């Protein structure tokens with residue numbers, strides 16, 4: 001048999017492939033590492049840091065890992081659903097004991113990112129090219145994942161950087177104009193990048209619009225416990241879930257257990273009228289993507305949550321992180337009355353009203369590294385560098401201190 005080559009195609013598969021845009025935050029890590037200045041400050045990548053600038057392993061995690069190492073009998077496959085005991089252990093932490101958790105089908109995923117990816121793919125197999133509304137601004141990962149999967153992303157306004165306030169009425173109006181069946185991405189708490197969360201009344205108002213318009217909520221809950229507390233940070237998610245038949249919740253344990261590189265998360269799906277169909281599709285998609293999720297992080301979380309003492313230790317460590325973040329917020333808000341809103345916001349991020357030129361000047365002139373949008377990781381600020389940061393900001397933007 002003679003093989004003929006299609007001459008209309010280039011011989012080299014990759015010949016016409018354009019460069020992918022670099023990951024800006026990862027480039028920032030490299031620039032920071034290469035900066036020789038001793039007083040440099042890293043406010044870029046979103047990991048928690050303690051007062052000494054470290055991201056230590058939780059003591060509860062260390063204890064659970066020791067137990068896992070001693071007691072694990074097999075590493076045989078678990079299945080596409082993941083560790084069902086892990087899923088059962090995190091469910092009440094997220095949804096409480098009440099009806100919010102009813103009819104939810106959980107799947108363990110590689111981190112919150114994996115949960116969002118699986119959510120997007122499930123939505124896309126159900127309705128190819130479905131519309132999804134995403135807050136402007138939001139974590140850039142949202143838009144990237146949804147577009148990569150083929151969903152049509154539409155922004156809704158949610159935050160005014162200059163006044164550090166939620167744009168709640170414009171947000172509600174945008175949601176009210178969505179088409180029935182459109183998906184709405186909401187961040188459950190500790191909004192990335194703004195830190196500005198909805199109040200309970202605002203969650204109720206959003207829920208009403210969702211229910212009335214027949215929208216599908218996709219809630220991203222990636223920082224539970226780092227805002228106001230485990231219960232309070234899940235309250236909005238629970239309000240929505242009390243009211244809808246169809247919902248998706250992407251959850252991450254990577255921040256609140258400090259497990260970042262262990263990729264620990266879950267997707268919770270509710271499809272009251274087609275539960276089995278959606279379940280079968282979600283498991284098939286998980287299988288096509290990663291087959292089965294990584295085990296270690298989930299096993300650690302399971303061990304912690306099945307043990308009263310370790311759970312208490314974990315909660316205590318989480319309380320400490322939250323208290324530190326609150327202190328940094330209060331300190332900054334005191335220094336910068338114009339950004340007083342920082343004290344009421346939650347989580348590790350704040351979005352400062354800085355232009356790309358300001359951000360570049362902060363880096364070049366003062367060795368302060370942050371995302372080009374003006375997002376800072378507040379956990380990067382410590383007793384040692386906080387005044388340096390404020391001085392740099394004053395040098396760069398004196399008007400903010402007027």
Ligand SMILES: Cc1ncc(COP(=O)(O)O)c(C=O)c1O
Pocket residue numbers: 046110111112113114139141187192220222252253254255260263264265
């Ligand atoms: C809002 C938000 N959602 C999801 C994620 C993904 O979390 P994970 O590291 O568990 O994949 C992040 C990570 O930064 C995030 O900020």
